[in-house]
Amino acid sequence: MTALRQSLELGLSLCRTCGLVVPRASLRIDRRCPRCRSGIEQRTPFSTEKTLAWLIAGIVLYIPANLLPVMHTSGLLGEQDSTILGGILEFWRSGDWDIALLIFTASVAVPFTKFIAIGLLLLTVRKSSRWQQHQRTVLYRVVEFIGYWSMLDVIVVALTAALMQFQVLGAAEPRAGIAFFCAVVVVTMLSALSFDPRLIWDRPA
């Protein structure tokens, strides 16, 4: 199979908003799409740099998100601060392995997958690797898709804190950890958005 010819070679640009193919020459005068007037870039400027920055921010935020307690429960039998990993272990030990698995997927597996996937994409793009270009594009789409599922944890804590308010008998309050976790999800999604998947296919000059 012969290599497809790329837009750079053909002197064409694509409007990522409305999909109009614009000759690059016309962009020299006006960098907007003639049809929808949204900005057209040959490649998203500083895409890898921004992606990397968001990724690093996500990884950094992920540390306090796991170390700090996400929820504080108090009741007749005492008070407890629970972290994400602690909660997973507790569910696992008490026999609710399915819930434990779900939370583990949402709050540990997914963020890690995202970190690794985005990191991999950045690395390969930087080296202008031609390895598994198609798979990497699929990987990028998957990362984009699973991003918001990590918000599951945040929703669990928000619901529990809202519903479990029985004064002395039992009460749950969110703790700082969940804010960090929420930030991790947002930042990694921004990271994925900053990445320009077209870079996967660019050939070294």
Added chain:
Amino acid sequence: MSAAPTPPSEEELPAPVVQNRRWVPRLVWVVPIAAAVIGMSLLVRNWANQGPRITISFLSGEGVQVGKTLVKYRDVAVGRVSAVGLSADHQTVVVSADLSKDVASLLRTDTQFWIVRPRVGVGSVSGLDTLLSGVYIGMKTGAATSRERQFVGLENPPALPHGPHGRELQLHATRAGSLAIGAPVYFRQFQVGRVIDENLLPDGSTRVTVFVDAPYDGFVKSVTRFWNASGIDVKLDAGGLKVQTESLAAVLVGGLAFDDGPTEAVPAAAGTPGEFTLYKNETDAMAAPDGNPHYVRMRFAQALRGLEVGAPVEFVGVNIGSVIAVDLGYERQDKSFPVNVTAKLYPRRMGLAYSTLAAQGKTESDETLAAFVGTLVNRGLRAQPRSTNLLMGTLYIALDFMPASPRVPFDASIRPLELPTVNGTFQELEASVGQLVKKVNNLPLEKIAADLHTDLTDLHETLSEIHSRMLPSAEDTLSALHSTLDSADRSLDVASPLQRGVTETLSETRSTLQAVRELADYLDRHPDALLRGRRPQKMPERPAASSSDAKP
């Protein structure tokens, strides 16, 4: 920008220089930096707020749960157990706990930790709240200045977990009696403190630590005497039965009591303040201090059955010591077996007598006592075994003046001092009692008894005779008497013929007597009638008088 009507070829025109403002996209790096700063600050703050981690070793970790069991100081949670494990030698349970930062200064070398569990004892019930909440680790800070992170936990909670105000005192005793930790301390039957610790010292004596609560610790002075008010002190001795107790609680859990001792007395154990001697009982405690004992030996030439170790030695009736040994000696010269009695004397118990008599030797030494005793012996002081109680046959040693006894030499240089003795009087008493018994034995008791028996037999016979013979006849007599009385009763009845006959006879007799009286009257008035006979009636006023029965 102006639109060019005919675009020239790309090669002709210089490419426009597109200048990106490169710093704007770079702003995105603020995000990870900010995240890192926030995260780091949180971690730093967390680390800075983290208190010390301590390890406490216990013999048992019963009920201790990782992450749940709290460490409480004055009932306020100051930490939480973070790990429970075994020590390297598997002999103890090592509990790690994270404490909050503000109690770090309380972790001193002598800070105490113990596991609070529900406890029900004779004296108190404690820790019931742990039934629901689970155990917790109690903490009591110490007074030491050096810090410590590793502790050995107490197996029992300290008697004073919250360090109230008051005074801690050390009492020394040869034995603690029936004391328990927490046992009450009484001052005039008022509980003012409790026992907080008991130790067996290396020398075998006991050290009891007591705590006297704040308002009452002023009662503890240098002259204060402590004594054991534990349980019931029952003493049966020559003086009789003595039962002594402080209170019912003290009977159950033991207890101590204190009070002011004799004020003129020298403070006992004049050592460090807060150290006192614990006496066996109130009598011992309140007695004037005995001072050091002095030993004397006495040699008796008679058997001393009933003289036991501990028997009192009395000087003119005052107990000044006790017998500590009774040994059998052997005298080669006359091949006899004297009894050697060793006794310890407390000369101070002689009180003023000793202090005035031994005034010349102020120092309380054996020499002083020897000189003092020498004076007394020259005046006739002798040791004599005497009987305390005839029934029980117990003996005591009496030191008494017997001026009549022959003078004996007294060697003041022998140690222990040797006291001259005289034999006891109880053997003479025994002899006279023997004579009495002999006399009683010689009485013709059997003959007396036989005579008495004969007399009694005679008496019995007489009585039986009376019973068999006289009683039946008496019965007959009585029945005859009864029938006689009965017939008499019948005869005297109004309806009986005899009665009627008597009545008739009486009325006849009355008529007859009336006729005779009329005749007498007639003859009185007509004496001639005796000769002439009766004349016709001239007196109508009495016609009835002699109508028919006035016939002569």
